Amino acid sequence: MSWLEVSGVDVHYGRIQALRGLSFGVDQGEIVSLLGNNGAGKSTTLNMLSGILRPTAGTVTWQGEDLAKVPPHDLVARGIVQVPEGRRIFSTMKVEENLLLGGYRVSNTKLIAQRIDMVYDMMPRLKERRNQEGGTLSGGEQQMLAIGRALISEPQLLLLDEPSMGLAPLMVREVMNIINQVNATGTTVLIVEQNAKAALRIANRAYVLETGSVTLSGPASELAKDPRVVEAYLGTD
Amino acid sequence: MTQVLIDGLFLGCVYALIALGYSMVYGIIKLLNFAHGDIFMFGAMIAFTMLTAVPGLQSAGIVAVFGVLILSMFLTGGTGVLIEAVAYKPLRSAPRLSLLITAVGMSFVLEYGVKQFWGSKSITWPQWAQMGAGSIPIFDGTITISRLVLMAVSIALMVGLGFYINGTRQGRAMRAIALDQRASTLMGVDVNRTISLVFFIGSALAGAAGVMFGMYYGAIGFMMGFLLGLKAFTAAVIGGIGNMYGAMLGGLTLGLIERTTVYFCNGDDSWKDVVSFGLLILFLTLRPTGILGDRVVERM
Numbered sequence: 001m002s003w004l005e006v007s008g009v010d011v012h013y014g015r016i017q018a019l020r021g022l023s024f025g026v027d028q029g030e031i032v033s034l035l036g037n038n039g040a041g042k043s044t045t046l047n048m049l050s051g052i053l054r055p056t057a058g059t060v061t062w063q064g065e066d067l068a069k070v071p072p073h074d075l076v077a078r079g080i081v082q083v084p085e086g087r088r089i090f091s092t093m094k095v096e097e098n099l100l101l102g103g104y105r106v107s108n109t110k111l112i113a114q115r116i117d118m119v120y121d122m123m124p125r126l127k128e129r130r131n132q133e134g135g136t137l138s139g140g141e142q143q144m145l146a147i148g149r150a151l152i153s154e155p156q157l158l159l160l161d162e163p164s165m166g167l168a169p170l171m172v173r174e175v176m177n178i179i180n181q182v183n184a185t186g187t188t189v190l191i192v193e194q195n196a197k198a199a200l201r202i203a204n205r206a207y208v209l210e211t212g213s214v215t216l217s218g219p220a221s222e223l224a225k226d227p228r229v230v231e232a233y234l235g236t237d
Numbered sequence: 238m239t240q241v242l243i244d245g246l247f248l249g250c251v252y253a254l255i256a257l258g259y260s261m262v263y264g265i266i267k268l269l270n271f272a273h274g275d276i277f278m279f280g281a282m283i284a285f286t287m288l289t290a291v292p293g294l295q296s297a298g299i300v301a302v303f304g305v306l307i308l309s310m311f312l313t314g315g316t317g318v319l320i321e322a323v324a325y326k327p328l329r330s331a332p333r334l335s336l337l338i339t340a341v342g343m344s345f346v347l348e349y350g351v352k353q354f355w356g357s358k359s360i361t362w363p364q365w366a367q368m369g370a371g372s373i374p375i376f377d378g379t380i381t382i383s384r385l386v387l388m389a390v391s392i393a394l395m396v397g398l399g400f401y402i403n404g405t406r407q408g409r410a411m412r413a414i415a416l417d418q419r420a421s422t423l424m425g426v427d428v429n430r431t432i433s434l435v436f437f438i439g440s441a442l443a444g445a446a447g448v449m450f451g452m453y454y455g456a457i458g459f460m461m462g463f464l465l466g467l468k469a470f471t472a473a474v475i476g477g478i479g480n481m482y483g484a485m486l487g488g489l490t491l492g493l494i495e496r497t498t499v500y501f502c503n504g505d506d507s508w509k510d511v512v513s514f515g516l517l518i519l520f521l522t523l524r525p526t527g528i529l530g531d532r533v534v535e536r537m
Contacts, residue, residue, distance in 0.1 A: 076425030
């Protein structure tokens with residue numbers, strides 16, 4: 001059994017079924033990517049893992065514990081933290097306040113201060129703008145802030161939903177570098193991306209989702225060469 | 238004129254305390270809690286009962302009054318939490334209008350529930366707890382010491398709240414929920430518990446205002462929350478609803494405007510409500526974001 005094990009999960013929005021018997025696993029230390037088009041169920045999967053959506057069938061097991069009854073806010077304390085699609089930073093709160101909020105479940109204030117310094121080291125632009133309101137940052141900086149905010153609780157598993165969305169190519173590279181660095185410090189990463197090229201470059205393994213279930217999976221380097229993936233998600237330029 | 242200022246500021250403090258709860262609740266769940274004024278009334282009622290029902294309390298004097306004030310704040314705070322849990326929480330994802338109608342219903346439940354227990358007649362506050370004695374001249378007016386104490390209490394409550402909202406972990410979580418509930422959950426904030434806490438604080442402040450009202454004006458009744466609640470709502474709108482400093486500013490502004498109106502009508506107070514609610518309509522049509530609306534964007 002994997003560290004995080006999703007098996008046979010269905011998720012419904014009212015009568016519409018978004019996930020159909022979804023099964024996959026993530027092991028400690030990996031970067032795993034979920035690829036797929038709009039509506040394939042990628043964000044649904046992350047929101048299900050964050051407890052915001054509940055499976056109507058199937059199980060999610062995290063380090064041996066069934067997550068069915070764990071409320072979403074307690075998942076953070078268990079080490080599962082999501083960086084949501086569209087960043088969702090607190091726009092009228094200062095950069096530093098955003099980071100402090102990321103440490104909401106950490107009771108040791110010294111530890112929070114240490115981790116904020118660590119985030120500032122990793123992303124010096126945030127330090128420069130620490131007293132600015134989050135909403136005044138550029139898109140790339142906001143994405144960094146969203147990742148930084150999630151790091152303050154020292155997640156074991158970081159869920160990233162479309163971190164490259166709306167960013168210029170150079171900024172995509174920078175954000176991906178940061179994700180690599182975060183992974184190097186021991187955080188396991190599950191990343192959902194439409195930008196398959198960028199995601200496959202940093203991932204160890206990947207799953208391809210279509211209409212709510214896995215249709216392809218394997219090491220990222222192999223999937224990057226798979227003609228089906230190339231045709232559907234990478235293009236031929 | 239100095240007297241007008243003093244009277245206005247005192248009334249303003251009462252408005253501000255009630256408006257804060259209005260504004261905080263609106264900030265966090267976008268609900269105009271029309272039952273809020275009745276929590277204010279309920280606070281006065283339970284304080285009255287405690288003051289009269291416990292024998293020998295009178296000998297403790299001001300200490301007893303402060304004890305009753307604090308106890309009433311806890312009780313109204315708890316009432317607020319209960320109301321939220323019973324009437325508002327089940328409607329968290331319902332259309333805002335359903336929530337608003339429920340709040341109006343809750344207001345009637347409180348008013349007529351209290352009427353059943355305390356009766357419909359105006360109740361006279363115990364003389365010894367009215368704190369009328371002693372006054373200090375300021376320029377050409379006077380301020381009673383009791384009034385000064387009550388104003389100090391309300392200002393202390395407001396300053397304390399300011400520190401709490403801006404400087405503590407829970408306060409930060411409240412502001413975060415007001416901005417983005419989903420993102421707050423993802424950061425590990427227990428949204429339900431935090432909303433309950435907002436109701437507790439807002440209702441406790443309204444309870445404090447109720448006790449202060451009784452102590453100062455000496456007469457309370459089951460319908461007194463209706464008009465005062467609407468005034469506090471007006472104050473919140475004038476200052477910028479959802480904004481904490483707006484509620485304080487709006488409360489003081491409204492208090493001053495009302496007393497000034499009375500002054501210019503040669504002591505006749507029948508025009509003050511016309512002016513207040515006329516102001517409400519003006520603000521709602523011309524500047525719905527209130528005085529602080531576009532300067533301070535943050536809602537809470």
